[in-house]
Amino acid sequence: MEDTETFRDHIGTVDENTGKRIWVYPKKPKGRFYNARTYVSILLLGLLFGLPFIKVHGDPILLFNVIELKFIFFGIVFTPQDLHLFALAMITLIVFVVLFTVVFGRLFCGWICPQTIFMEMVFRKIEYWIEGDSTQQRRLKEAKWTSDKILKKFGKHTIFFAIAILIANTFLAYIIGIDELFKIISEPVSQHMGGFVALVIFSGIFYFVFARMREQVCIAVCPYGRLQGVMLDKNSIVVAYDWLRGEPRGKVQKSKEEAELKQLGDCIDCGACVRVCPTAIDIRHGTQLECVNCTACIDACDDIMDKVGRERGLIRYDSHNGIEQGRKTLFTGRVMAYIGVLIALLVLQGFLFTTRSEVEAVILRTPGMLFQKVDDSHISNLYNYQIINKTTEDIGGIEFRLFDPRGVIKVVGQVPVAGKQAIAEGAFFIEMETDKLESRKTKLKIEVYSNGQKIDEASTNFLGPVK
Numbered sequence: 001m002e003d004t005e006t007f008r009d010h011i012g013t014v015d016e017n018t019g020k021r022i023w024v025y026p027k028k029p030k031g032r033f034y035n036a037r038t039y040v041s042i043l044l045l046g047l048l049f050g051l052p053f054i055k056v057h058g059d060p061i062l063l064f065n066v067i068e069l070k071f072i073f074f075g076i077v078f079t080p081q082d083l084h085l086f087a088l089a090m091i092t093l094i095v096f097v098v099l100f101t102v103v104f105g106r107l108f109c110g111w112i113c114p115q116t117i118f119m120e121m122v123f124r125k126i127e128y129w130i131e132g133d134s135t136q137q138r139r140l141k142e143a144k145w146t147s148d149k150i151l152k153k154f155g156k157h158t159i160f161f162a163i164a165i166l167i168a169n170t171f172l173a174y175i176i177g178i179d180e181l182f183k184i185i186s187e188p189v190s191q192h193m194g195g196f197v198a199l200v201i202f203s204g205i206f207y208f209v210f211a212r213m214r215e216q217v218c219i220a221v222c223p224y225g226r227l228q229g230v231m232l233d234k235n236s237i238v239v240a241y242d243w244l245r246g247e248p249r250g251k252v253q254k255s256k257e258e259a260e261l262k263q264l265g266d267c268i269d270c271g272a273c274v275r276v277c278p279t280a281i282d283i284r285h286g287t288q289l290e291c292v293n294c295t296a297c298i299d300a301c302d303d304i305m306d307k308v309g310r311e312r313g314l315i316r317y318d319s320h321n322g323i324e325q326g327r328k329t330l331f332t333g334r335v336m337a338y339i340g341v342l343i344a345l346l347v348l349q350g351f352l353f354t355t356r357s358e359v360e361a362v363i364l365r366t367p368g369m370l371f372q373k374v375d376d377s378h379i380s381n382l383y384n385y386q387i388i389n390k391t392t393e394d395i396g397g398i399e400f401r402l403f404d405p406r407g408v409i410k411v412v413g414q415v416p417v418a419g420k421q422a423i424a425e426g427a428f429f430i431e432m433e434t435d436k437l438e439s440r441k442t443k444l445k446i447e448v449y450s451n452g453q454k455i456d457e458a459s460t461n462f463l464g465p466v467k
Helices: 032-053 080-104 107-111 114-131 134-142 147-176 178-186 189-213 215-221 223-231 256-262 296-308 320-324 333-354
Strands: 062-065 070-073 076-078 238-241 315-318 359-365 372-375 378-389 398-402 407-411 423-433 441-450 453-463
Touching: 032 107, 032 114, 032 147, 032 178, 032 296, 062 147, 076 080, 080 107, 080 223, 080 333, 107 114, 107 223, 114 134, 114 147, 114 189, 114 215, 134 147, 147 178, 147 189, 178 189, 189 215, 238 320, 296 315, 359 441, 359 453, 378 453, 398 407, 398 423
Parallel strands: none
Antiparallel strands: 062 070, 070 076, 238 315, 359 378, 372 378, 378 423, 398 441, 407 423, 441 453
């Protein structure tokens, strides 16, 4: 039996004979989907570059400071003590991505992915503007090095690197905050050598990705693209070619009699869908890992169908079963199972989030310390405390109250003010009557108050002599 899928044995960006990379020069797309993606990209880029400047209570609206383990999500502060919420959120996100992919394929890649947006809607547009469409770009590459070629190449890569610097600064702003970023930019380099080095490294990485790696990120690097093969099924909505309507392919016939004799499909084998593809695939072969669902082939095919007077949609958003059987079944058993798991995770996430405390007290016995004899009837234990303030306001007037009436708390020094998104630390002694201790370890509950209002409570053990 003849193998009709030999195209899966290689990728379109690698020469089969030499193994060298084939540089992709996609034709500039145009059409309704490309225009819609442009508007979506403008909105998302505006949010990406604008959000670091938005503050809530003096703090960034979004902050992912992995260095200091400080995270802010739309004004809500998360600390290392909320790690379980973060882990659960990641699991929920993964389940959502799987569910979204099972239903809608790689819609995310074509419309929302930062790699696609920057590559196709920023860097590629600049390339078209400076060097021209695909044909002009090929000619420029083969041309000798003249002043015109040097000017175009130097100008293009200068703009590319400038944008890479802007992207690196923006992503760094999400990590350290816009104020710290401005310090790195405005103050002498010697005062922020670590931040300056990070900016240079990330600028170089972004430049390399968008100037050299390009579609190879989607083809060979992105793990989401590799997982697509195990997540999609025949009911997933993808950018698909209607082979029932399009095959067999053939050029437009001059006479009606000749067309009826050959009984050709609607595909006129013009190759327009291949020429606009940024990953150099032929969508007519079917779903492929290299396809990022950018819809360029849909616009190109619709344009050709308009010119030859045939119905649009030869290439469209559809599923394998939708084309083959004419039915679209989104809510399969597999999809319903994912939806059930996702709802359960969201409910759990919501419960944990609503019961999350904004102030957390951690009280532990000082390690390595035994109990001390105060007098003939009392002994004491030394404890260290931390008041973790997750709010955007300072918390003062802190006091500790022992729930057990048999003992008292004696604070060492003054209890400090817990600054916003900071930790107040200190120590105190608990004294208890020896005769009233029930065992070597007595469980205690300590309540924490701020200006007379209870903000949290913690449990600990009180050690005493063996009875």
